[in-house]
Amino acid sequence: MTEILVSEVGPRDGLQSIDRVMSLEAKKAWIAAEAAAGVKEIEVGSFVPPSLLPQMADTAELVAFARTIPGLNVVALVPNAKGAARAVEAGVHAMSIPFSMSETHSLRNVRKDHPAMLAEIAEVAQIANAGGVHFAVGLSTAFGCTIEGAVSEEQVVRLAAAAAEAGAQEFSLSDTTGYADPAQVKRLIGKVRGAVGDKLTTLHLHNTRGLGLANALAGLEEGITTLDASLGGLGGCPYAPGASGNLVTEDLVLMLNSMGLKTGIDLAKLLEVRQILAEALPGEPLYGFTPDAGPMLDYNERIAPKESEA
Amino acid sequence: MTEILVSEVGPRDGLQSIDRVMSLEAKKAWIAAEAAAGVKEIEVGSFVPPSLLPQMADTAELVAFARTIPGLNVVALVPNAKGAARAVEAGVHAMSIPFSMSETHSLRNVRKDHPAMLAEIAEVAQIANAGGVHFAVGLSTAFGCTIEGAVSEEQVVRLAAAAAEAGAQEFSLSDTTGYADPAQVKRLIGKVRGAVGDKLTTLHLHNTRGLGLANALAGLEEGITTLDASLGGLGGCPYAPGASGNLVTEDLVLMLNSMGLKTGIDLAKLLEVRQILAEALPGEPLYGFTPDAGPMLDYNERIAPKESEA
Numbered sequence: 001m002t003e004i005l006v007s008e009v010g011p012r013d014g015l016q017s018i019d020r021v022m023s024l025e026a027k028k029a030w031i032a033a034e035a036a037a038g039v040k041e042i043e044v045g046s047f048v049p050p051s052l053l054p055q056m057a058d059t060a061e062l063v064a065f066a067r068t069i070p071g072l073n074v075v076a077l078v079p080n081a082k083g084a085a086r087a088v089e090a091g092v093h094a095m096s097i098p099f100s101m102s103e104t105h106s107l108r109n110v111r112k113d114h115p116a117m118l119a120e121i122a123e124v125a126q127i128a129n130a131g132g133v134h135f136a137v138g139l140s141t142a143f144g145c146t147i148e149g150a151v152s153e154e155q156v157v158r159l160a161a162a163a164a165e166a167g168a169q170e171f172s173l174s175d176t177t178g179y180a181d182p183a184q185v186k187r188l189i190g191k192v193r194g195a196v197g198d199k200l201t202t203l204h205l206h207n208t209r210g211l212g213l214a215n216a217l218a219g220l221e222e223g224i225t226t227l228d229a230s231l232g233g234l235g236g237c238p239y240a241p242g243a244s245g246n247l248v249t250e251d252l253v254l255m256l257n258s259m260g261l262k263t264g265i266d267l268a269k270l271l272e273v274r275q276i277l278a279e280a281l282p283g284e285p286l287y288g289f290t291p292d293a294g295p296m297l298d299y300n301e302r303i304a305p306k307e308s309e310a
Numbered sequence: 311m312t313e314i315l316v317s318e319v320g321p322r323d324g325l326q327s328i329d330r331v332m333s334l335e336a337k338k339a340w341i342a343a344e345a346a347a348g349v350k351e352i353e354v355g356s357f358v359p360p361s362l363l364p365q366m367a368d369t370a371e372l373v374a375f376a377r378t379i380p381g382l383n384v385v386a387l388v389p390n391a392k393g394a395a396r397a398v399e400a401g402v403h404a405m406s407i408p409f410s411m412s413e414t415h416s417l418r419n420v421r422k423d424h425p426a427m428l429a430e431i432a433e434v435a436q437i438a439n440a441g442g443v444h445f446a447v448g449l450s451t452a453f454g455c456t457i458e459g460a461v462s463e464e465q466v467v468r469l470a471a472a473a474a475e476a477g478a479q480e481f482s483l484s485d486t487t488g489y490a491d492p493a494q495v496k497r498l499i500g501k502v503r504g505a506v507g508d509k510l511t512t513l514h515l516h517n518t519r520g521l522g523l524a525n526a527l528a529g530l531e532e533g534i535t536t537l538d539a540s541l542g543g544l545g546g547c548p549y550a551p552g553a554s555g556n557l558v559t560e561d562l563v564l565m566l567n568s569m570g571l572k573t574g575i576d577l578a579k580l581l582e583v584r585q586i587l588a589e590a591l592p593g594e595p596l597y598g599f600t601p602d603a604g605p606m607l608d609y610n611e612r613i614a615p616k617e618s619e620a
Contacts, residue, residue, distance in 0.1 A: 144607050150615030179607050181568035182527050209606060210561045210599030211568075214523040217492050221531075251520045258491035258521075289520030296519060297454050297489050305460030 001262040004220070005041055006253060007202070008034055010230035011062070012043040012077055013246055015055045017235030018284060024058045026280035028065050033276055034231065035066075037269035039249075041073040042066060043096070043228075047083035063090040077138075079110060081123040088131030096136040097124055098174070099163060101156050102145035105176075114159060118166050125167025136170035137163045138204060142188065144179030153191050161195040171200045172228065175215065178208020178245065182218035189222040202226040205247045207233065207287075212247040213255055220261070227252060231270075232277050232286030248288040250274075260299050267296075311572040314530070315351055316563060317512070318344055320540035321372070322353040322387055323556055325365045327545030328594060334368045336590035338375050343586055344541065345376075347579035349559075351383040352376060353406070353538075357393035373400040389420060391433040398441030406446040407434055408484070409473055411466050412455030415486075428472050435477025446480035447473045448514060452498060454489030463501050471505040481510045482538070485525065488518020488555065492528035499532040512536040515557045517543060517597075522557040523565055530571070537562060542584050542596030558598040560584070570609050577606075 011031060015022055022030075031042055044066050045059030059076055066074040075094045078084045087095045099121065100106035103114050112120065121137060128135035141148075142156050160171060173188060185203070192200050203219040205212045205228070216227055230246030253265045271291055278286065290296075321341060325332055332340075341352055354376050355369030369386055376384040385404045388394045397405045409431065410416035413424050422430065431447060438445035451458075452466050470481060483498060495513070503510050513529040515522045515538070526537055540556030563575045581601055588596065600606075 144612070150607050150611045152615050178603065181565060181606075181612075183569035184612060208599065209564060209603045210558070211523060211565055213521060214527045214565060217524045217527055248520070254519060255491060255521055255524060259493035289518065293488065293519045296491075297460050301460045302454070302491075302494060305462050 001260060003225070003262045003264075004256050005226040006039060006249060006256070006263050006265060007041040007043065007075070007226055007228045008039050008231060008249055009043040009204070009228045009246065010232070010234045010249070012045050012056070013228075014230040014232075014234030016046065016053055018055070018281070020281060020284070021055050022280050024061060026276060027058070027062055030231070030273065030276050030280070031062065031066050032069065033273040034270070035069045035072045037273060038263070038265035039270070040071065040264060041075060041226075043075040043077060046077035046079070047086040047090070048077075048079050060086065060090040063087075063092050067091050078124060080120050081127060084124040084127040088127060088133050092133055094134035094136060095124070095128060096138050096172070097121060098138045098140045099159065100140045100145075100176075101151045101159060102141040102148040104147045105141050105145045108147065118162050121163050121168060122166040128169075129167070134169055135167065136172060136202070137168040138172045138174045139163075139192070140174040140176045142173045143175045143184055144177055146177050153188055156188060157191050157195045160192050160200075164196045164199060169199065170202070171196055172202030172204050172226070173200065174204040175206050178206040178211075180205065180215045181211060182214050185215045185218040186222050189219060189224065202228065204228040207245040207247050212245075213251060216247065216252060216255070232274050233288060234277060234284070234286065245287070248290070250288045250290040254290045254296055258296055258299060258302070260303070311570060313535070313572045313574075314566050315536040316349060316559060316566070316573050316575060317351040317353065317385070317536055317538045318349050318541060318559055319353040319514070319538045319556065320542070320544045320559070322356050322366070323538075324540040324542075324544030326356065326363055328365070328591070330591060330594070331365050332590050334371060336586060337368070337372055340541070340583065340586050340590070341372065341376050342379060343583040344580070345379045345382045347583060348573070348575035349580070350381065350574060351385060351536075353385040353387060356387035356389070357396040357400070358387075358389050370396065370400040373397075373402050377401050388434060390430050391437060394434040394437040398437060398443050402443055404444035404446060405434070405438060406448050406482070407431060408448045408450045409469065410450045410455075410486075411461045411469060412451040412458040414457045415451050415455045418457065424469060428469075428476050431473050431478060432476040439477070444479055445477065446482060446512070447478040448482045448484045449473075449502070450484040450486045452483045453485045453494055454487050456487050463498055466498060467501050467505045470502050470510075474506045474509060479509065480512070481506055482512030482514050482536070483510070484514040485516050488516040488521075490515065490525050491521060492524050495525045495528040496532050499529060499534065512538065514538040517555040517557050522555075523561060526557065526562060526565070541580075542587050543598060544587060544594070544596065555597070558600070560598045560600040564600045564606055568606055568609060568612070570613070
């Protein structure tokens with residue numbers, strides 16, 4: 001059975017996309033419950049200035065808490081070298097820096113052009129290496145940008161190669177805008193792999209246009225082994241214009257488990273974790289087909305059912 | 311460019327799943343508008359007794375109307391030989407009979423076991439041949455049954471072969487219950503094709519668990535060339551237990567067009583057709599991510615964008 005790593009990014013990508021601040025206690029309960037359901041990696045927050053994202057102000061405390069959970073890989077996002085130093089100090093297992101393939105988006109978002117970002121990545125890589133922390137680069141807006149429109153695949157390949165040169169140990173392709181389609185996913189994985197090889201492991205997909213799981217499938221078929229997702233699709237409203245809409249962890253796990261891929265996640269337990277979100281963020285919309293659709297057939301029953309005819 | 315036939319089944323599968331009866335005029339407007347958007351095949355209704363499904367009572371009139379639209383392939387569902395005779399008389403181009411792979415479901419639904427259904431299929435085939443009408447068999451509950459649970463793939467293969475022997479010219483695999491997963495879709499297509507070859511052309515998918523487009527992608531990769539879908543996912547509520555939830559035509563077309571597959575359908579025009587449903591069935595939920603997510607990047611721009619760097 002092929003093992004697939006489902007990386008929960010809700011505590012970071014979900015929570016940073018909503019205005020409300022979730023309490024530290026609720027975040028801890030969420031992380032603990034997902035780990036107990038079998039989730040092996042969680043991005044618990046990001047080391048950005050609390051003045052910019054008050055939702056992430058307790059990331060260091062969350063890292064310390066998450067580190068106490070046996071077997072859990074604790075990840076945080078870092079925007080720059082300063083954040084990387086804080087992440088190392090907090091004790092993360094791994095850190096990830098977003099690198100926007102659209103230069104306009106990069107300038108708008110972090111006020112850095114591509115050369116400045118590559119310099120930042122080199123600095124982060126040094127800090128990560130010195131701290132013995134795994135360091136990944138998220139190639140964001142890789143499938144298109146709401147400002148620039150389409151992004152050249154050759155440009156993504158070139159920038160990925162440059163980031164690898166600068167010290168990135170691992171890469172994800174990130175559909176920040178929900179523009180990805182399955183053919184593009186396959187094509188771009190192939191091209192980027194040509195530049196950085198097996199360092200490309202991960203897809204970070206949004207479900208803005210409902211293509212999230214189809215894009216995930218396309219990625220799996222090209223050898224992607226890690227998929228980011230957010231419990232309840234938290235932070236994105238698939239039915240509102242401009243919404244981000246992370247891939248829903250529950251629906252992703254349903255698909256992977258049904259296909260006989262090994263996630264190690266107990267879907268029934270995972271579904272129970274929604275209750276923590278519902279109580280901590282009353283009225284916040286939670287998405288996903290799985291919670292209401294009734295149970296899926298078990299994989300083992302699927303592949304060897306009894307015959308109904310004599 | 312590979313041509314993919316998107317077969318609109320909303321006027322049949324969508325409308326038969328809701329209690330309300332849509333007026334003949336609204337149905338005509340719907341069919342005409344979808345054809346004008348580029349949809350080349352529409353299942354306009356079913357020839358069941360009006361006492362059972364009053365929503366379908368005007369199917370013969372709809373067939374006559376749809377036949378006046380140039381280039382449109384006009385399909386109707388028939389439950390049995392009696393319905394087939396009515397379909398031929400009405401002038402359909404093609405008819406389709408559902409054949410439930412779960413014998414329990416078949417008995418419950420049409421009070422016929424598998425041998426009785428095969429006899430019916432043989433009779434329908436004769437009527438279709440005599441009338442010069444194309445005749446397809448829909449292998450329903452092929453991916454599992456809410457009553458029986460998993461359905462043996464070997465049983466599906468055996469029954470498909472028997473139906474081909476009885477005169478079926480074409481086959482669809484139908485995920486009546488929303489149990490299909492992408493691995494199963496690929497596996498079952500391969501097995502059924504071993505029995506009936508290229509007569510297997512079509513997937514009829516429901517989006518009950520959100521896997522509809524991923525399953526469609528799996529089918530395309532196995533050479534499926536026709537995909538059934540329902541405008542606005544009419545008739546199925548993906549967020550309610552037990553709901554059917556047809557694949558949403560708009561989302562399917564978005565995916566296919568984005569991938570550079572040729573549907574001949576103008577997505578912007580297709581989205582406008584939702585207004586006809588909204589006006590004819592006020593308050594009836596319409597689904598799909600595409601209508602609210604904002605426009606997708608154009609395929610030609612996607613594959614050859616300008617570079618943002620000098």
